[in-house]
Amino acid sequence: MRIPCPTCGERDVGEFTYGGDATVARPAMDETDPAVWNRFVYDRENPRGAHLEFWQHTGGCRAWIKLQRNVLTHEVGASELVGPWSKPSEKDAQTKRQEPVE
């Protein structure tokens, strides 16, 4: 598996450290409902197919990136740098809008 780093180009997966599901949105700091925080910390969609995820290029530029990858085929798609300049994805925005189930 080779991952495209927006700054360094396509590099071997061994240079990267996994950062988990990038569609999980951190609740606002003034959120007081424990259920919302529990969902953020523990609950995952764990899809079998397209997955948006964080990786850090620890063996390279050390930037955090968001990568689109198919977890069934290991097919790697586009990546983008993560930072205050990156726009939240459509799925992020949906996740933030969702009301807690409990």
Place this chain on the structure above:
Amino acid sequence: MGHYSVFSLVKNAMTGHRNWQRAWRSPDPKPKYDVIIVGGGGHGLATAYYLAKEHGITNVAVIEKGWLGGGNVGRNTTIVRSNYMLPANTRFYEWSMKLWEGLSQDLNYNVMFSSRGVLNLAHTPAQIDAYARRGNSMRLQGVDAELLDRDQVARMVPGLDVSEAARFPVIGGLCQPRGGTARHDAVAWGYARGASDRGVDIIEQCETTGFLFDDQGRVSGVKTTRGDIRAAKVGVAVAGNTSNVLRTAGVERLPIESHVLQAFVSEPLKPLIDTVVTFGAGHLYISQSDKGGLVFGGDIDGYNSYAQRGNLPIVEHVAAMAVAMFPNLSRLRLLRHWGGIMDMSMDGSPIITTGPLEGLYLNAGWCYGGFKATPASGWCFAWTIAKDQPHALNADFTLERFHQGRTIDERGAGPQPRLH
């Protein structure tokens, strides 16, 4: 099915071994059962077996999308141990160990369980202290544990590099003498035969595609590629596919991530390692099968995956660790290597519970320790399904524990599935 014995062996030898019966029946699914188990792996088959044997519930179907033994029960490194520290885990895995010790007799099927010992190597004084603490915790709970110094380790594993020049010099270890290995395929086949003998229908090549609900919204069966099958109770034991299967029942999120774990078998050798050696500092576990192949594995690849195959950095890492500990393996060739999908839970401990929906029962979150748990997992899951409440042995393995602050985090690694 005939009883296996020396007499049945002699009788079949006389006729050229052409008249052995199939070990389990292959029926078509009935429209309705008392209990359906989704997933014909080790845990699902064990559950069906103990439902029939311990609870007299024989109108049971096990639904398997592929063939028996094709999933993780046939993809593990066959290690059996109960060297845990936290009480919930120790109790549960020790019960599993006790079931292992009598399993071949119980099933009338040789699962080749071999108490050859499981040795964890220590490389630092801090590790020895931690092992002493874990060993004491185990012994206080009635589990065997022995703290070894370097010379004892060298005598136990002659091929191991215990010299000062080793990459990670060994200073001792923690051994569980009753631990060992078992023939993984035989576990699946033995449970399948035992369950089938007692009336359980094992339905292979039948994928569960969704769930049926009654008027009250209670789960009342499953939709499969071979038609709808109804049942009052549906147990799900599908390991790495848990999130995927439960999504078809409307459960969108679980405290589980699916990750790929690779395992390796070398070409056969003369006897070299007669125990199980685990090397936690670099993460390697290695044993030798009765055919002579070295069976070993290491860490999960560390990213979400459903692919049943991993990537080369882990292959290289595991091989490097093997050679670091056993320099005499450096010119050994790999015979086979493969991947399996682990249901990594958020605290590294399993889930055996009623719910999360009415009429549904869940057995999941085995991380990469599911094989040794097979007997107790089936035993506890059968109890939970039969009595609609958990046994004391699995009462702590709830799905709610994550939201209640009752996680069972053996490694203290926090909610990071890739670190457990």
